[in-house]
Amino acid sequence: MLEHGGNLRDAALRFGRDDWLDLSTGINPHWYPVPALAGNAWHRLPEADPALARAAAEYYDAPLMLPVAGTQAAIQALPRLRPPSRVVVAAPSYAEHAHHWGRHGHSMRQVPYAELDAALPACDVMVVCNPNNPTGATVPPQQLLGWAAQLAARGGWLVVDEAFGDTARDASVAAHSGQTGLIVLRSVGKFFGLAGVRLGFVAAQPALLNELADLLGPWTVSGPAQEIALAALRDRAWQSAMRRQLGDSGARLHRLLAEHHIDSSGCALFQWWPEPRAEQFWQHMAERGIWVRLFQQAARGIRLGLPPDAAGWQRLEVALTEWTKEAA
Incomplete structure (x- = not known):
């Protein structure tokens, strides 16, 4: 089977922790509120x-x-x-x-x-x-x-x-x-x-x-x-509000990466960039409990999804700051 994002069991086996911030999928972290079922x-x-x-x-x-x-x-x-x-x-x-x-x-x-x-x-x-x-x-x-x-x-x-x-x-x-x-x-x-x-x-x-x-x-x-x-x-009301929210969050993620000298592209749900040190970046983030998607085949690079909350954004920013200092 091919490797995909969201494989947190693999992350836990490799790095031995259970406090993961999963940014590996590009899936909206603010899921639709499921109604009661018949x-x-x-x-x-x-x-x-x-x-x-x-x-x-x-x-x-x-x-x-x-x-x-x-x-x-x-x-x-x-x-x-x-x-x-x-x-x-x-x-x-x-x-x-x-x-x-x-x-x-x-x-x-x-x-x-x-x-x-x-x-x-x-x-x-x-x-x-x-x-x-x-x-x-x-x-x-x-x-x-x-x-x-x-x-x-x-x-x-x-x-x-x-x-x-x-x-x-x-x-x-x-x-x-x-x-x-x-x-x-x-x-x-x-x-x-x-x-x-x-x-x-x-x-x-x-x-x-x-x-x-x-x-x-x-x-x-x-x-x-x-x-x-x-x-x-x-649910049109939820859809409209979520599009606005994701548009803001996607722009925020792009700005955050740019502040750390990362020239990324993507959509409202994720950012991607060709990273020369892709394995090292992936390792750096994993050691801090942040699971990102590493691409090694057709395109060597990194894909990052959206953090789910303020704590997640802060955690990502700290890890990026440390990466920038190490790369300097």
């Missing part, structure tokens, strides 16, 4: 609730959406719905995409974001995270739609992973997901801070969604997850 949510088989798909389509501004057990389920299944194809996965990005396209008979290669346009004529499927995880870079919607049209003309797909798209709504192409060959993935785990419910959505043409649903089988999303997500997707 008693039978735990009892009944979780047949798909049409209200959930409608609420998701309205929230994400998409024509049609299929609920899945986290976008991870779709990432693992989509490569199985195509014959052997030439696949380009933008790099660096969420590693599960390249991992699964490479396992199902496809010819897969990873291409830097700046070279995607040039790579388009030689592929049948292109996979792009937008905003990108881990760098936060975005591709303009019109460029994505142009790529999708070119791929669709030869029976191809453009898969756009918008898991971090809730705070960058103008960059979304979900509204256009009814067009042939465009597949958009969304998640309630990041913005809503509900990674534990394992719920995401796929927007695409009806025929492709039917194929995906058949492959995934019945009861893919638990009853409690459906109830919780339905409340979160309908």
Whole structure:
């Protein structure tokens, strides 16, 4: 299995402490307040609730959406719905995409974001995270739609992973997901801070969604997850307030890093930078009980999520100050 953020058990095994400040995931530390659930949510088989798909389509501004057990389920299944194809996965990005396209008979290669346009004529499927995880870079919607049209003309797909798209709504192409060959993935785990419910959505043409649903089988999303997500997707007041809060917090994190001579990029939920001394920075933070995401493969760098409270911000600032002094 690939390594991901949020692996605090690994942190505890390596460094032997239990007071971790987990900044390794980019998940909103202020999760949606889960409502009380109906008693039978735990009892009944979780047949798909049409209200959930409608609420998701309205929230994400998409024509049609299929609920899945986290976008991870779709990432693992989509490569199985195509014959052997030439696949380009933008790099660096969420590693599960390249991992699964490479396992199902496809010819897969990873291409830097700046070279995607040039790579388009030689592929049948292109996979792009937008905003990108881990760098936060975005591709303009019109460029994505142009790529999708070119791929669709030869029976191809453009898969756009918008898991971090809730705070960058103008960059979304979900509204256009009814067009042939465009597949958009969304998640309630990041913005809503509900990674534990394992719920995401796929927007695409009806025929492709039917194929995906058949492959995934019945009861893919638990009853409690459906109830919780339905409340979160309908709560416009919470969503608006949280977007403002995360925008302020993301800007604060960017400023804090800049004060310590770190030139970072990212989105409202995390910051990333190519760190020449990435392993040393990761070690420095871990020794102080701060768990950050170390990238060593496609891009050597560090990703930092948002602290949850004033104590967390103070703890991060102290650790950064000590790092700056040591590096001087």
